[in-house]
Amino acid sequence: MTYRAGWIHFTNVAPILDSLTLPPGVTAITGVPTQMNAALLSGEVDIANISAVEFIRHADVLEALPDFSVSVLGPVYSVNLFHTRPLDELRRIALTAQSAMSVALLEVLLRERGLSPTLERAEGEAEELLADGYDGVLRIGDSALREWYRVVGPLTTERTMTMLPDSGRGVTVTDLAEDWFRLTGHPFVFAVWAYRKDRPPPPELVQAMRVARREGIGHLADVAGRHAAQLGLPERVVQHYLWNFRYHLEAPDRLGLQEFAAKAVPDHAQLCFGRRPGEAG
Numbered sequence: 001m002t003y004r005a006g007w008i009h010f011t012n013v014a015p016i017l018d019s020l021t022l023p024p025g026v027t028a029i030t031g032v033p034t035q036m037n038a039a040l041l042s043g044e045v046d047i048a049n050i051s052a053v054e055f056i057r058h059a060d061v062l063e064a065l066p067d068f069s070v071s072v073l074g075p076v077y078s079v080n081l082f083h084t085r086p087l088d089e090l091r092r093i094a095l096t097a098q099s100a101m102s103v104a105l106l107e108v109l110l111r112e113r114g115l116s117p118t119l120e121r122a123e124g125e126a127e128e129l130l131a132d133g134y135d136g137v138l139r140i141g142d143s144a145l146r147e148w149y150r151v152v153g154p155l156t157t158e159r160t161m162t163m164l165p166d167s168g169r170g171v172t173v174t175d176l177a178e179d180w181f182r183l184t185g186h187p188f189v190f191a192v193w194a195y196r197k198d199r200p201p202p203p204e205l206v207q208a209m210r211v212a213r214r215e216g217i218g219h220l221a222d223v224a225g226r227h228a229a230q231l232g233l234p235e236r237v238v239q240h241y242l243w244n245f246r247y248h249l250e251a252p253d254r255l256g257l258q259e260f261a262a263k264a265v266p267d268h269a270q271l272c273f274g275r276r277p278g279e280a281g
């Protein structure tokens, strides 16, 4: 019987997916986070890298691979609130329908500040929506990375990624993962590789993913070079963007995920992770 995978195809998973050879009998589709969340929950696919909040919400039917994540400690560069007035003066924020995780994170961060602006779904470029009457726009993924760089760039010989300002062109960019780090001191887990408890992945697939990740992380400059051209961004930007991710769901990431679950989904069930390789059980 075929085993079906669903991959979010953003550049941040390129170090895992670019070199992945699917074992015989495994097929894959791709899409944006909300599409993969829905595909996994409906049973259209058996495993997917999904918004971590959906894993928390559906921990009764889902389990996560124990050693795969898309996490960061500090800024992520691609989950951004673009805004034209200070955060505590925002009245109307445009959300993207592509994302579940960043919307849940934004809600937590606004609640922690005692803020309650109107949140509406609207697609399009951040700067266009800001010109259209929104005073805040939440964007994720490759286009958010590109827009961030357009606002705060360019890099120069003296100015590296961490030295870039947080505003430009009349727009301020609040990086939600950095805001989370300031609030909690924890990493933020955007995605986990979740599967339906009744459809665990064949071991050959998980092994192939580990091999592909080792290959990708070991050749990050090549991965960055390929994707920089597609994204229309300098290679340095993409390389820094990629090496900044934590792909192994380690103890600090799990702590961050638990902290987020407590704040965002207070009545969540206990999170269920598969066994690490070599772990008894």
Ligand SMILES: C=C(O[C@@H]1C=C(C(=O)O)C=C[C@H]1O)C(=O)O
Pocket (backbone or CB within 6 Å): 008, 010, 012, 033, 034, 049, 050, 051, 052, 070, 076, 078, 079, 098, 099, 100, 101, 102, 103, 140, 141, 142, 144, 190, 191
């Ligand atoms: C950091 C990102 O992570 C992604 C963001 C997600 C979301 O917002 O729901 C889901 C999966 C992640 O891979 C990004 O794409 O910018």
